[in-house]
Amino acid sequence: MPSSPSSSAQAAREAVAARLRELMMEAGLRGHELAARCGWNAAKTSRIINAKTQPSDADIRAWCAACGADDQVADLVASARAVDFMYVEWRRLQRNGLRKVQEDFYALHEQSALCRVYVSNVMPGFFQTAPYATAVLQAVTRFWATPDDVVEAVASRVARSRFLYEGRHRFAVVMEEWVLRSRIGDVETMAGQLRHLLAVLPLASVSLGVIPSTASRTLWPMEAFYLYDDRRAVVETLTAEINVTQPREIADYARAFADLAKMAVYGDEAKARINAAIDSLG
Missing domain, CATH: 3.30.870 (Endonuclease; Chain A)
Known part of the structure; x- marks a missing residue:
């Protein structure tokens, strides 16, 4: 059994974050540069790539556009939504x-x-x-x-x-x-x-x-x-x-x-x- 029932959700969340970080690096961008292109604070970029903040659909679209990777949007949005389904707080439900x-x-x-x-x-x-x-x-x-x-x-x-x-x-x-x-x-x-x-x-x-x-x-x-x-x-x-x-x-x-x-x-x-x-x- 997993050590925590939320461990798989966290692993999936981290996988999405890692893929976003790869896109940023492949585009030759630093965190603050991507943040400027997306129109948000650099701290938000840091939270996303460290899997501390779950990106919304709009965040993923902006990120991919900034990296010239619009073809990655559909897969990343689907992966992020799967995480949302996997771990849902009672407060939200x-x-x-x-x-x-x-x-x-x-x-x-x-x-x-x-x-x-x-x-x-x-x-x-x-x-x-x-x-x-x-x-x-x-x-x-x-x-x-x-x-x-x-x-x-x-x-x-x-x-x-x-x-x-x-x-x-x-x-x-x-x-x-x-x-x-x-x-x-x-x-x-x-x-x-x-x-x-x-x-x-x-x-x-x-x-x-x-x-x-x-x-x-x-x-x-x-x-x-x-x-x-x-x-x-x-x-x-x-x-x-x-x-x-x-x-x-x-x-x-x-x-x-x-x-x-x-x-x-x-x-x-x-x-x-x-x-x-x-x-x-x-």
Whole structure:
């Protein structure tokens, strides 16, 4: 696994910066000369070639024009946009509220036959009840101070559960046991969520494994990640959504999921741990 889920995004960002620097050198220009031709401060050129600032489409066009390399614009713009897709800060995604993000995930699930999920923080969205989802999204709204559209966002999130009942979708979930014990919302909310988990456990579309807190680990606990077929992995960190599309890295996440799944318990043992979590609520 990469040392950081954002490492591939940074590497891609640096590759774009390196290519821009090569164009500048091939044109025989220094940083301040390129900046003058582009009509911006020399410090901006330095930030771009050191991968500290992500160039916009307009920046790339101006840079290539200054270097007499207009034929490079299309490839560089595509590469830069790929970086933008790969690493997207929650602040940017949620600047207008949470509903749009939930709708995007709905579409992603709709297009996927197999969703493999590892969670170490909260229940997957497609398992969440409305009260539980409300508690989670209210906390997100408070933390990021986003516009409050929690009611609409909850409706979009809970709508994903329909795919559990459609034959063409399958969900393989591996969950850390402490997710069952981490109280989200009040006691009634958490008890309702756990009872709902028991209700979806027997579904033919669902495979649910729980990694016991006492398990002898062959892999460390890590960030939650979602694997959509074999085409995309979405990793959730505190500050950003990481989108992985490189086949080699997707294979790494698939291998990690398989190893985590081997540590989990299923069927009656998983059910017993869910019931124990309900009993612990009192």
